[in-house]
Amino acid sequence: MNQERVQSCIDACLACARECDSCATACLNEEDITMLARCIELDRECAEACYATARLMGMGGEHYALFCHACAEICEACAEECEKHVEHGMDHCKACAEACRKCADECRAMVGVNA
Amino acid sequence: MNQERVQSCIDACLACARECDSCATACLNEEDITMLARCIELDRECAEACYATARLMGMGGEHYALFCHACAEICEACAEECEKHVEHGMDHCKACAEACRKCADECRAMVGVNA
Amino acid sequence: MNQERVQSCIDACLACARECDSCATACLNEEDITMLARCIELDRECAEACYATARLMGMGGEHYALFCHACAEICEACAEECEKHVEHGMDHCKACAEACRKCADECRAMVGVNA
Amino acid sequence: MNQERVQSCIDACLACARECDSCATACLNEEDITMLARCIELDRECAEACYATARLMGMGGEHYALFCHACAEICEACAEECEKHVEHGMDHCKACAEACRKCADECRAMVGVNA
Known part of the structure; x- marks a missing residue:
């Protein structure tokens, strides 16, 4: 796996x-939060998952x-x-979805699933 | 999966x-750190992995x-x-190994691999 | 500062x-989420703050x-x-408030503010 | 505080x-790790502190x-x-020191200490 x-x-x-x-913060400031409850839940999980995965890669280990x-x-x-x-009209959801798709692609490339 | x-x-x-x-901190205070370098590396990765996994479970999601x-x-x-x-004579490594084995068992039970 | x-x-x-x-997850499953929006925001911040603070203490440094x-x-x-x-009737908020108060007390004791 | x-x-x-x-990983792969033990300890603390602080700012709260x-x-x-x-000749320490100084400056600007 090359470093780049x-x-x-x-x-x-x-x-x-x-x-x-x-996105989670923006959702919590929208008028109809109920509609966005699952979005907020997944935002929280996804943020945690991404930070931890980034950090594990940054440590340079094999796992x-x-x-x-x-x-x-x-x-x-x-x-x-x-x-x-x-x-x-949820622009924060649009930006978040795009970042999530890109991250999913890059992560899959790391495990060869997209190869 | 039951909550308990x-x-x-x-x-x-x-x-x-x-x-x-x-364990990582204790290793860094031992005399022969070189022998423990890989231990420190894995301690760092494992701590990050465990905190993130605990947190994702605690959020109650499905992933x-x-x-x-x-x-x-x-x-x-x-x-x-x-x-x-x-x-x-590295007691911190002994304590760490035991906690790692227990955590690995519990985590495997979560995915049914040990079932 | 003693280790205990x-x-x-x-x-x-x-x-x-x-x-x-x-608490954040439970709030997101309540009927009136709007009333709880600020609670969810603070839950997210507080969880992050507590995990990081715990970890920094666990690393045994001076900072x-x-x-x-x-x-x-x-x-x-x-x-x-x-x-x-x-x-x-938000029992999760009650449990969370108690844990937050206890944590605040313990953290203040670490900096001598409560001494 | 402006968003930019x-x-x-x-x-x-x-x-x-x-x-x-x-830097911590690179230090662990150097020949004389003992000389770098304190550097590794501070790298670990600093990484944790920076990730948490970044995340708290990103959540948009007031704390x-x-x-x-x-x-x-x-x-x-x-x-x-x-x-x-x-x-x-520790280039990773040079790069790390520069990033730390820049981060310290930006963080101090957030609290008005540098103002």
């Missing part, structure tokens, strides 16, 4: 984690592949949920 | 994470099983390394 | 972090006092918010 | 956290200033230690 690819995946994880935390795999799954679930709210 | 079992796994993850952070699986792998690697240093 | 007191504060931080994550001070402030804000919802 | 400044501080915290984790203050202190301690090893 790892750094690119860390970038994607950290960008995704930040969007997830921002991050399974975390990348697990992280990709959460990112996809979060993207799917966020995408439902784009048509209701 | 989840709480027990969270307990094991947090206990393991604490032992890993303590922790893959993280438990990934966490168990790191715990086993860390236990294996720590066990090498027990005969050299 | 540090361990007790780590215990309180981790217990508080777990209650905060649980945790300022984190304990910062953590106590968030714990108190979270407790204050949670307490508002106890009369509406 | 917050984002810039989050950037600095995450960049610093990554350098700290990388990050004390964390920025606490984080700046650890960053400065880590920078000071790393700088000792630059003359021994």
